[in-house]
Amino acid sequence: MSEKYRGLSPAEFFHRNKEIAGFSNPSRALYQTVRELVENSLDATETHGILPYIDVEVRLHEDRPEWVTLRVADNGIGIPAHEIPNVFGRVFYGSKYVVRQTRGVFGLGVKMAVLYAQMTTGKPIYVKSSTRDSDVVGEYLLYIDISRNIPHVQKMRIKKKNKNWHGTIVRLTLEGAWLQSKKRIEDYIRRTALISPYATIRYRSPDGELLFERVSKELPEPPQIGKYHPKGVDIEILKDLIRRSNNNDMTLAGFLEKYFEGVGEKIAQEFLTWAGFQPDTKVKELKLADLEKLATAMKNFPKWRRPRPLTLSPLGPELLKKGVKSILKPEFATAVIRPPSSYGGHAFIVEAAIAYGGEIPPQDNVLLLRFANKMPLLYDEGVDVSRKIVDSIDWSIYKIKFPAPVAVVTHVCSTKIPFKGVGKEAIADVPELEHELEIAIRDVARRLRIYLSKLEKMYEVKRKEVTIRKYMGEVS
Amino acid sequence: MSEKYRGLSPAEFFHRNKEIAGFSNPSRALYQTVRELVENSLDATETHGILPYIDVEVRLHEDRPEWVTLRVADNGIGIPAHEIPNVFGRVFYGSKYVVRQTRGVFGLGVKMAVLYAQMTTGKPIYVKSSTRDSDVVGEYLLYIDISRNIPHVQKMRIKKKNKNWHGTIVRLTLEGAWLQSKKRIEDYIRRTALISPYATIRYRSPDGELLFERVSKELPEPPQIGKYHPKGVDIEILKDLIRRSNNNDMTLAGFLEKYFEGVGEKIAQEFLTWAGFQPDTKVKELKLADLEKLATAMKNFPKWRRPRPLTLSPLGPELLKKGVKSILKPEFATAVIRPPSSYGGHAFIVEAAIAYGGEIPPQDNVLLLRFANKMPLLYDEGVDVSRKIVDSIDWSIYKIKFPAPVAVVTHVCSTKIPFKGVGKEAIADVPELEHELEIAIRDVARRLRIYLSKLEKMYEVKRKEVTIRKYMGEVS
Ligand SMILES: Nc1ncnc2c1ncn2[C@@H]1O[C@H](COP(=O)(O)OP(=O)(O)O)[C@@H](O)[C@H]1O
Ligand SMILES: Nc1ncnc2c1ncn2[C@@H]1O[C@H](COP(=O)(O)OP(=O)(O)O)[C@@H](O)[C@H]1O
Ligand SMILES: [Mg+2]
Ligand SMILES: [Mg+2]
Ligand SMILES: [Mg+2]
Structure with a gap:
């Protein structure tokens, strides 16, 4: 009758509660796995000053149509062979627990993919990796010993490197609903290419091949490892x-x-x-x-300096505007970047853009595109802080009458994005962030109002001209 | 230049990422803390066949207006003295990792409250507890050693019990925004009382005292510890x-x-x-x-038996309808309970109710009230599976034309609710659950249509009578 008490290992916890990391069904799980691998590859390249080349392949099994094999290869910094077991096989283990903007931050993503693979198909993950300064290549087949949260290596091989390759190749087989997830996955890859225009991404799937070639060879200054900002540390x-x-x-x-x-x-x-x-x-x-x-x-204390943006890597208004124009093909677009600010000791920068008209379809509400640390956020918009701010604004003061063809883009960069879930889809309503987002959005909205006012005046002038011309016609 | 790799303890992980457990700001954190403590108290009473008496007190500090002291006392089963340090001071430790319906399931909630208290006010948690069969009372002051994920006991005392008390008293002081959270907290307590009509809840706050006396002394059959259902175990x-x-x-x-x-x-x-x-x-x-x-x-395998509902504790349509009527005061209400089903080895039961007219204000969309394992869910409705199903239904086939005064109530009971986050606010879209929710909601919607059709006919008859009477009047 009396209660039994026990502890769970972190791997047991996430095996039981995979939904909280975005692995709630085979369709969402496949999307999430693609994300986790691609984001690790981008972190391993761009963050370290390497122009990313990323190769993503989705393959279905003929005999087991619900099985999907996913392979992601990159030209990144690689992983030291002796660290491979832990980084792929131990929940809460990684290299990103530092004060620096990266896509990964939880030390969990790839382990969720490994867990999901082994619980649905029983297959281990295959990893091949070499670092820049190493003269060997490590290859591993491993899975996670869930009750102990340790890697279980099934096979390993350390080979001498014969060419100058560095990077990482990861391959795993999981249950995934390809038909239901393919649209989201393609969307995700497309928007990732747009927000990282210096990356080349090759994407092969049962539907064919897409190649997103880098449109710029200029890599932004990589973010540096920094320190906490003094304001708000607990x-x-x-x-x-x-x-x-x-x-x-x-x-x-x-x-x-x-x-x-x-x-x-x-x-x-x-x-x-x-x-x-x-x-x-x-x-x-x-x-x-x-x-x-x-x-x-x-x-x-009112006199701390604003954080320097060295740990961060925003896009900048030019690139953001360019991206927005190429996604949305609007008639008008403008973008803004806010100065760095901080919450809870973490620096952050908000960027925002607004776009109007052109190919944007008129809608009953502002169309919102969200990005965080250069990751597109596709799910859970309804609970995101950006949606909250956009919905709290009275758009009529900016001359917007719905239905209207208006889109807002937000990009939050931070050494720690306050995600609401480990699936990294929605940002929580941290007051400091709300404040900056509101200023940024109102700023671009004001510019849109100016544009719309000019348009109105032009129409007004045209209308008068037409009236006058008509009148002149009548009297002549 | 090369990366440094390391592991985090589970407590470090949640200290860094408190937003994912609902502790994103001082207002939400206070609400979440109330929830975690009240839900532990309900689990410690109702689940074990004890009529709950729960005393909740929120007190502000005169000299530190941002500090809130929260005290929750219950008449539950208590905690053995030697387990107190771990259950309050070790993340992923608890007694609910079994196959049984409980409000808690993560082994995390109260530890999040302790973490938030110690990081914002530096204060340890105070716990006093005694089990039913013990002759001692344990008292502890403790906090969490975050980097090691172990309890740090600051003070403890084991006293002989001189009266027959059993239960638990918890007290902690955290930074909390009372003014911003008080409405939600009261809402939460009110709706908790409604879904647990056999509980007496006393709630004292700076705004005064509320007493929700139990309206029923009949405790539902407590859920039993059971086994996995064979369908869908991984x-x-x-x-x-x-x-x-x-x-x-x-x-x-x-x-x-x-x-x-x-x-x-x-x-x-x-x-x-x-x-x-x-x-x-x-x-x-x-x-x-x-x-x-x-x-x-x-x-x-197509022939497994449906799970028996022994591990579950639904409300039943009668009580649900009663609850709905008392919250919403509608003109019409009806409720349904679905037979048990399962996903991933876990039994679940869906209950749903619909209400129409009366004091429900006409709205552009269906008003949705969500419950899971007898917990009201107040946040993140936009990403909940119930909202998704409700929004996917074409309500015109049920004779609803918006704006309309219509509310849907959903209650999911399961040995494991697939929550999207550890803050327990939204349920993920697990296909088996979607299926049952849709059937349940359409079922009550159909009954509403029948009611509305009858109304229409009555009006039709009345209209005809009126027309005839008018006509008779004219000819007479
Ligand atoms: N493609 C990769 N190239 C280099 N390092 C990688 C790669 N994938 C994963 N890693 C390493 O594995 C660690 C754990 O990855 P993950 O579990 O996804 O957590 P996170 O990305 O949040 O740190 C990373 O911190 C990184 O050090
Ligand atoms: N008021 C209480 N009465 C009895 N046991 C409690 C109480 N509060 C907490 N506990 C014990 O502490 C454990 C951990 O609580 P918590 O961290 O909230 O996780 P969970 O409720 O998800 O198990 C519970 O499983 C339960 O055994
Ligand atoms: Mg990662
Ligand atoms: Mg709990
Ligand atoms: Mg969450």
């Missing part, structure tokens, strides 16, 4: 940094300078005086109540 | 059950009979013959390919 982040500093002599001033973005000697002193701390207090001696006071003061 | 579940069976002599027939709901000797034999297995094959000798074949056959 007590536990402070504790963790102090613990990691592993330095019994570190003073409060030294701590702030070393671990926080944009904090030099002068600002550190000014802040500590403002907050009522002694700059030479040893951080190891701070009590919990002191940390709470410190975190609160850091949140409220 | 390869990894099979592996896990075989591993746990820890019995080298177990045959396939014996395995199926022991571990699956509704599988007796006869059906086991019939299935194994159908699937091409020898009933006396030892399960320990099955290869991966055999397990794959077994899982596929189990999914496709």
Whole structure:
């Protein structure tokens, strides 16, 4: 009768609850698997200054029509052979737990794909990889020992490298509903190519081959690994940094300078005086109540510098506008980028664009295209913060009367996007983010109003001309 | 330059990604904390045959207006003293990883509340608990050692029990936006009381006191711990059950009979013959390919019995209709319960109600009220499977012309609700569930159409009477 208590391993947790990572049915699971692999490949190239070449192949099995084999190959930085088992076979393991803009952030994506493959087809994942400076290639067949959350290597081989290849090839076989998911997958690849115009993506599927060749060889400045912004870090982040500093002599001033973005000697002193701390207090001696006071003061101090955008890699208004024009073919488009801001210690930048007319079909509501860290977000728009902001705006003040052919594009870049789910489809309503999104959207909306006013005036002038001409005709 | 790889503890993961558990801002976090504690209290009472008495108190701090202290006390089964540290201080630890309908299922909820409290106010959680058969009361102050995912006990005391109390009292202090969340919280408590009419809930807040006294002393049959349903279990579940069976002599027939709901000797034999297995094959000798074949056959076998509803605890159409009438005060209401079904090895039952007219305001769309395992779902309706089904129906065939005063209520009960997020707000579109929801909703919609047709006819008759009377008046 009495309850039995036990713990679950992280892999058991996600095996039981695959829906929360977007693996709710064979159609969505296939889409999600494509995403996770493509996003890992883009992170392994672009983020490290490599022009991405990504090859995606979807193949159906003749004898098992519900089985799909997916292969993704890239020319990225590769993975050291000894890390391959963990990065593919241990939930919550990866290289992206740093302060830097990447598509991946959870250390979970590819493991969900492996879990889904092994639970539906029983097949392990095949991985082949080599890093740039290594002289070997590692090949693995592995699956996840779910109850222990450790990789189980079925086969492995380390070979000498005979050509100068670096990159990663991943192949897995899962149950997937191709017919139901193919439209979304193609959409996803198409929009990914658009938001990463320096990538070449080859996509082969049962429906044929698509080649998205890079339209630009200019890679944006790769994001750098940076530090937390001081505004909004919580007590536990402070504790963790102090613990990691592993330095019994570190003073409060030294701590702030070393671990926080944009904090030099002068600002550190000014802040500590403002907050009522002694700059030479040893951080190891701070009590919990002191940390709470410190975190609160850091949140409220009005003079932190805005974060520098070094950790981020936005598109920029030019490229964004270009992308919008090529997707939507509107009559008018404009884009804006906001200065960097931060929430909870994480820098972020919001970009937004608006497009009007042309090939945009008139609709009862603003058409919304969402991107986050250069990933297109296709599902769950109804609960995304961008949708919330767009819907809260009275568009009539911008001269929009629905049905109208108007589209808004939002792009949030951050060292940590506050996704609502590990499937990375919707962004949560964090107040700082809402604020910036609203400013950006209203800014482009204002420009649209100016454009529409000009149009109106032009029509007005034309109408008058026509009237006058008619009148002249009548009197002549 | 080269990447650094590392693992995160589950507590680190959720500390970093609190948004995915519904802790995205101080307003939502307060709402979510209330939910997690109240749902634990209901699970600890109702699920174990105890008429729930739950006391919820929200208190603001005079000197720190952004600090909220929340206290929830129940008369539930309590927690053995030695388990208290783990259940409150270790992510993925709990007593609900069994095949039984409960509100909790992730082993995460209260830990999220503890994490949020300690990261925003630095305060530990206070817990006092005693089980029914124990003669001691355990009291703890604890927080979570995030990087190691273990409880850190700050203070503890085990006292002899001097009265016959059993239950649990939890108290924590977090940053919360009371003004922004109070409406949702009250809504949540109100709707919880309605869907659990045998519970007494006392709710004290800065706005005053509300007492929801139980309207029924009849507790529904508590759900029992059961087994997986054979249809749809995946390869990894099979592996896990075989591993746990820890019995080298177990045959396939014996395995199926022991571990699956509704599988007796006869059906086991019939299935194994159908699937091409020898009933006396030892399960320990099955290869991966055999397990794959077994899982596929189990999914496709057409003769499994429907799951018995012993693990589930639906409301029943009478109580649901009563609840609907009391919330919505409509002119017409009807409710239906579907027979048990299953997905991925988990039994589920769908209940639905429809209500029309009365105090329901006419709207452009069907008003939807969602419940899952007796929890009201208030957020993220836009991505819930019930919304998807409701929106896919052409309501004109049920004589509904919008704007119309029509509401649909859905209640999904399952040993595992496929929530899209750990915040438990939206249900994913699992095909088996969609199917049952659609049947249930169309069923009540049809009854509404019959009602509306009758109304129409009555009006028609009245209109004719009026016309005739007018005519008679004219001729007389
Ligand atoms: N194609 C790839 N090239 C290089 N490294 C990769 C690749 N795919 C995965 N990895 C490594 O595996 C880790 C885990 O990947 P994943 O589980 O998808 O989590 P995340 O991308 O969120 O870090 C990544 O952090 C990265 O270090
Ligand atoms: N009020 C309570 N009474 C009895 N047990 C409780 C209570 N609150 C929590 N628990 C125990 O703590 C465990 C963990 O709770 P939680 O983290 O909320 O996860 P879940 O509810 O999903 O199991 C529960 O499974 C239950 O065993
Ligand atoms: Mg990834
Ligand atoms: Mg719980
Ligand atoms: Mg979520």
